[in-house]
Amino acid sequence: MKTITPPPPQQGRTALVTGARRGIGFSIAERLHKDGANVVLLDIDPAETQAAAMKLGSEEGRVMALAADVSDRQAVDEAVRQIMARFGGIDILVNNAGISPKHDGKSATVASMDAEEWQRVISINLTGTFFCSQACLASMKSRKWGRIINMSSQAGRTASTIAGAHYAASKAGILAFSRALAAETGPDGITVNCIAPGRIITPMAAEAGEEANAQYLKRIPVNRLGQPRDISSTVSFLASDDAGFITGATIDVNGGAFMS
Numbered sequence: 001m002k003t004i005t006p007p008p009p010q011q012g013r014t015a016l017v018t019g020a021r022r023g024i025g026f027s028i029a030e031r032l033h034k035d036g037a038n039v040v041l042l043d044i045d046p047a048e049t050q051a052a053a054m055k056l057g058s059e060e061g062r063v064m065a066l067a068a069d070v071s072d073r074q075a076v077d078e079a080v081r082q083i084m085a086r087f088g089g090i091d092i093l094v095n096n097a098g099i100s101p102k103h104d105g106k107s108a109t110v111a112s113m114d115a116e117e118w119q120r121v122i123s124i125n126l127t128g129t130f131f132c133s134q135a136c137l138a139s140m141k142s143r144k145w146g147r148i149i150n151m152s153s154q155a156g157r158t159a160s161t162i163a164g165a166h167y168a169a170s171k172a173g174i175l176a177f178s179r180a181l182a183a184e185t186g187p188d189g190i191t192v193n194c195i196a197p198g199r200i201i202t203p204m205a206a207e208a209g210e211e212a213n214a215q216y217l218k219r220i221p222v223n224r225l226g227q228p229r230d231i232s233s234t235v236s237f238l239a240s241d242d243a244g245f246i247t248g249a250t251i252d253v254n255g256g257a258f259m260s
């Protein structure tokens with residue numbers, strides 16, 4: 001008897017993942033590629049973004065690398081134009097790019113934070129999420145289907161011992177932005193959800209130092225730090241047809257470190 005293998009779930013769809021050259025973003029790009037989507041890796045460094053895309057291979061031309069700063073509206077709009085020209089649309093957007101500035105492994109206090117650093121964090125983490133979402137809406141609306149998945153943080157849900165106030169404010173802002181966008185775009189078949197990761201082992205997490213991460217581990221009931229695949233598997237679900245009735249939601253992926 002001949003067995004028929006079903007096509008991968010995201011075949012024919014195009015996903016844009018920001019901050020995709022490393023860490024959580026690269027794991028998301030890898031997973032959506034495995035799920036069958038055309039995957040666009042967007043990040044700030046051209047050579048490293050290209051190198052990350054090469055790791056996924058160029059099977060059937062399903063991978064594209066783009067260098068852009070998500071806080072630069074013109075650069076984002078130009079990137080989306082290039083994706084439209086190559087793949088004809090964008091179905092899945094993962095707003096993952098983010099920064100969490102550290103000084104000798106520590107975040108600035110509110111008392112010591114300079115206004116330029118505050119503005120930079122808000123511009124990349126929050127305004128970048130707005131620019132990328134806005135740029136992708138027309139394509140999703142025209143197809144009456146879309147998935148926007150925004151990377152918040154446990155720091156946006158509760159007090160953080162590691163992240164700064166600018167980072168926490170940007171990540172809490174993403175939660176409110178996502179609910180507003182979910183209400184606005186639900187009638188167009190677009191869902192908008194957030195993931196709030198706890199401590200995930202990536203280059204960003206390493207900047208806080210081993211001791212901070214070891215202390216953090218003591219507060220995690222499942223007794224391990226997170227891995228990028230813990231987040232990319234959640235993205236894979238939220239991007240799927242099975243998640244079509246979930247919108248405006250926040251999924252905490254933190255091993256139980258914070259339970260709402």
Ligand code: NAD
Pocket residue numbers: 018019020021022023024025042043044045068069070071096097098099100124151152153154196197198199200201202203204205
């Ligand atoms: P990371 O620093 O390893 O990766 C972030 C990526 O974003 C980098 O590749 C970087 O080049 C890119 N980026 C930064 N500024 C950019 C810009 N202006 N335009 C385009 N790309 C830009 O961090 P990560 O740990 O993989 O974090 C990914 C996301 O997950 C971030 O939004 C972060 O805030 C969030 N997060 C991480 C953790 C964690 O413990 N690692 C926890 C909660 C939330």
